[in-house]
Amino acid sequence: MSLVWLESPLKGYLKSMRERNPKYTLHTPHGTVSLRKPGEEWRYPEDSDSFITFLEAHGLPFVRIKKEIDRKSIREQCQSMTILGDDGKPARTVCTADGVVLKGIMVEPTPEMLVCRFPKGINSAE
Numbered sequence: 001m002s003l004v005w006l007e008s009p010l011k012g013y014l015k016s017m018r019e020r021n022p023k024y025t026l027h028t029p030h031g032t033v034s035l036r037k038p039g040e041e042w043r044y045p046e047d048s049d050s051f052i053t054f055l056e057a058h059g060l061p062f063v064r065i066k067k068e069i070d071r072k073s074i075r076e077q078c079q080s081m082t083i084l085g086d087d088g089k090p091a092r093t094v095c096t097a098d099g100v101v102l103k104g105i106m107v108e109p110t111p112e113m114l115v116c117r118f119p120k121g122i123n124s125a126e
Contacts, residue, residue, distance in 0.1 A: 011035070080107045 010026070014035050017024040026033040045051045055062050078094050083101065085091035092107035 074102070074105070078102065 010033055014024065014026060014033065017026070018035065052063050074094065078096050080092055081095050082090050083093055083095075092109075094102045094105045094107060096102065
């Protein structure tokens with residue numbers, strides 16, 4: 001017997017008993033059954049730009065500006081190079097087009113990956 005099968009009749013019974021006693025809890029030798037009030041779900045506007053404008057217009061402090069690294073721009077505008085590290089050993093690093101080394105970015109080689117390509121019709125679910 002599954003709990004889902006018992007849930008509907010138990011919920012109905014508890015609701016009818018709660019009409020008489022709002023704090024009613026069903027105690028059985030096998031356990032306790034009670035109803036819990038659901039929490040609230042806050043739904044924010046789909047158009048966040050207009051809501052942000054509203055918050056800023058009213059001087060409310062509920063807007064944050066998140067600073068983060070623009071990784072896409074770095075990959076597009078910079079390149080990895082081998083330079084001598086502080087210890088004198090060659091190290092891979094990232095440099096801008098005018099030669100500025102972006103310290104903090106570590107370039108590590110990725111392992112070889114086996115790629116299998118099959119002609120159409122082989123290994124397909126036809």
